Amino acid sequence: MDAPQGNAIEVTGLGVRFRRNRRGRRSIKAMFASARRRMPQGEFWALRDVSFTVRPGESIGVVGRNGQGKSTLLKLVAGVLLPDEGRVRVNGGVAPLIELTGGFVGDLTVRENVRLTAGLHGMTREGVAERYDEIIAFAELEDFQETPYKHLSNGMKVRLAFAVVSQLEEPILLVDEVLAVGDKAFRAKCYRRIDELLADGRTLFFVSHNERDLQRFCTRGLYIREHRLVMDAPIDDVIAQYNADNAA
Numbered sequence: 001m002d003a004p005q006g007n008a009i010e011v012t013g014l015g016v017r018f019r020r021n022r023r024g025r026r027s028i029k030a031m032f033a034s035a036r037r038r039m040p041q042g043e044f045w046a047l048r049d050v051s052f053t054v055r056p057g058e059s060i061g062v063v064g065r066n067g068q069g070k071s072t073l074l075k076l077v078a079g080v081l082l083p084d085e086g087r088v089r090v091n092g093g094v095a096p097l098i099e100l101t102g103g104f105v106g107d108l109t110v111r112e113n114v115r116l117t118a119g120l121h122g123m124t125r126e127g128v129a130e131r132y133d134e135i136i137a138f139a140e141l142e143d144f145q146e147t148p149y150k151h152l153s154n155g156m157k158v159r160l161a162f163a164v165v166s167q168l169e170e171p172i173l174l175v176d177e178v179l180a181v182g183d184k185a186f187r188a189k190c191y192r193r194i195d196e197l198l199a200d201g202r203t204l205f206f207v208s209h210n211e212r213d214l215q216r217f218c219t220r221g222l223y224i225r226e227h228r229l230v231m232d233a234p235i236d237d238v239i240a241q242y243n244a245d246n247a248a
């Protein structure tokens with residue numbers, strides 16, 4: 001993931017495949033047979049032939065029906081998943097808000113997790129100390145600082161994740177559906193924070209099924225259908241096409 005000139009993200013011919021059934025045993029015969037075939041038995045392309053570039057400061061909304069590869073694309077951009085084909089190049093670090101438990105350790109306390117996650121994303125000890133109270137206040141977890149992460153409710157986990165990730169100085173923010181778990185008041189707070197980050201020139205990569213959120217934050221849309229990128233256009237056009245494809 002080296003730094004390209006000028007672009008925030010460059011994705012070229014990206015493809016990743018998964019096994020449909022992890023428990024499915026592969027017989028010796030099947031293994032020899034699949035060695036000769038291009039696609040091993042039981043595998044499928046979760047994403048294929050995906051290419052696009054993102055300029056710094058752009059806000060991209062990713063749309064598509066369930067299971068089409070949107071979250072997989074975010075994981076590839078975050079670098080937590082490696083492609084089987086093609087490549088992703090990212091200019092600068094990413095602040096990933098992509099999985100409820102991503103990066104947090106169940107047995108460590110809220111306090112320890114904040115230090116750990118912020119540290120892993122390059123925040124210095126002083127930086128963490130400076131921002132710690134603000135992170136806890138944003139997450140509204142003042143009374144849970146010594147609670148093991150695994151004992152937080154799902155909504156609290158999302159609050160903590162957003163509070164930490166939105167304090168990182170990484171130039172690219174990746175946001176998956178996780179925000180949907182938060183309650184209405186907390187979501188409103190997150191949205192205001194995302195507005196601030198966009199005003200600050202950050203690049204946003206946003207997966208959502210919520211049209212209003214997509215229209216609020218994103219100028220450009222990527223439409224993933226049948227595991228391929230079928231449209232890369234202004235967000236309103238992408239939403240219109242998506243709705244037309246899925247009408248009734």
Ligand SMILES: Nc1ncnc2c1ncn2[C@@H]1O[C@H](COP(=O)(O)OP(=O)(O)OP(=O)(O)O)[C@@H](O)[C@H]1O
Pocket residue numbers: 018019020046064065066067068069070071072073
């Ligand atoms: N680690 C994995 N191993 C096997 N299959 C996986 C894995 N991760 C995702 N998949 C499969 O890859 C496909 C794409 O999943 P992905 O989560 O990217 O979809 P999505 O478009 O984000 O869906 P949704 O809107 O439901 O969140 C799905 O068929 C899913 O079951």
